[in-house]
Amino acid sequence: MASSDRVRLVVLFGGRSAEHDVSCTTAAHVLAATDPERYDVVPVGITREGAWVRADEARAALARGVAALPDRLDATGTALEPLPTVTPAADGQPVVVLPLLHGPFGEDGTVQGMLELAGVPYVGSGVLASALAMDKGKAKEVLAAHGLPQGPYVVLRDTEADRAGAAVAEAALGFPVFVKPANLGSSVGVSKAHHEAELAEAVALAASYDEWIVVEQGIDGREIEVGVLGNREPRASVPGEIVSSHEFYDYEDKYVDGACDLLVPAPLGEAETAEVRALALRAYEALRCDGMARVDFFYEAGGRGFLVNEVNTIPGFTPVSMYPRLWQATGVAYPDLIDELVRLAVDRHERRSRFSTKR
Secondary structure (H helix, E strand, O other), X not given: OOOOOOEEEEEEEEOOOOOHHHHHHHHHHHHHHOOOOOEEEEEEEEOOOOOEEOOHHHXXXXXXXXXXXXXXXOOOOOEEOHHHHHOOOOOOOOEEEEEOOOOOOOOOOHHHHHHHHHOOOEOXXXXXXXXXXXXXXXXXXXXXXXXXXXXXXXXXXXXXXXXXXXXXXXXXXXXXXXXXXXXXXXXXXXXXXXXXXXXXXXXXXXXXXXXXXXXXXXXXXXXXXXXXXXXXXXXXXXXXXXXXOOOOOOHHHHHHOOOOEEEOXXXXXXXXXHHHHHHHHHHHHHOOOOEEEEEEEEEEOOOOEEXXXXXXXXXXXXXXXXHHHHHHHHOOOHHHHHHHHXXXXXXXXXXXXXXXXXX
């Protein structure tokens, strides 16, 4: 394809978040899988301090071929201004932005808002869905309003940390409980508390990452995940199951030890599979997601059944991450998944661009 026919794909990675390292690893694998005949890939790093950089090392590696790419990119390089970086070029080359930013200042609607102002197509959910899904407390409220099944929980502000024990008792959560920063992912800052002393420590840890804290009832159930792909007519992947090697699926189990088992497809019956896929679509639509998301469940066989845990609008995207593996098992290969997400970004942008700005 001529250079003017290729899509300029601006890949944003890194970010001002505790999930910075996860994003850098995700971006390396996406760059390696992106077809150079279809895309003019422009890797752009965002440092932990929020500065935008040209990612010179990643660009040089791409120029030598995908085999030269490292397993993890570094968000270092020549300084850039954000808006000119994502604004469509004067030569008319189509531009799509692929945010691979996990956590705050990337997955929470902030970057999405900037891209809306820039008038450029981008992969994934818009401002509202991104912000809602990022805030676990508010997401749970919306999902509850739509009748989605969930486990009991309480939301606390950091100023209420000293009443965490009372809140757990009032909500009859019992112990153990899981304590999480409301606006973070990858299990960063998440603790399992078995008694009040551990609860106080867990709340203090979560409050070091976020102003809002979610305390959830400990659920003794299987961990099931479903990928969702699409805009107005989303579809659900086959479900997968996580079998953790730790007491729970924490950061080390996900990214350090790598000892957990990911079962794809999950060993579920036909009726159970249909049910969890339908619930994933309901959760996706309730939060007004677009593009992609991974919906996480607990499953209590013989008990409450499937319970929605979280909706992740920018899930992990390495070839061994659950989201691409789910779609691989559903019949969508990794490079084709990237193509589909770019197509969905353009579709959403064109549809929204048709709305009138006149009185």
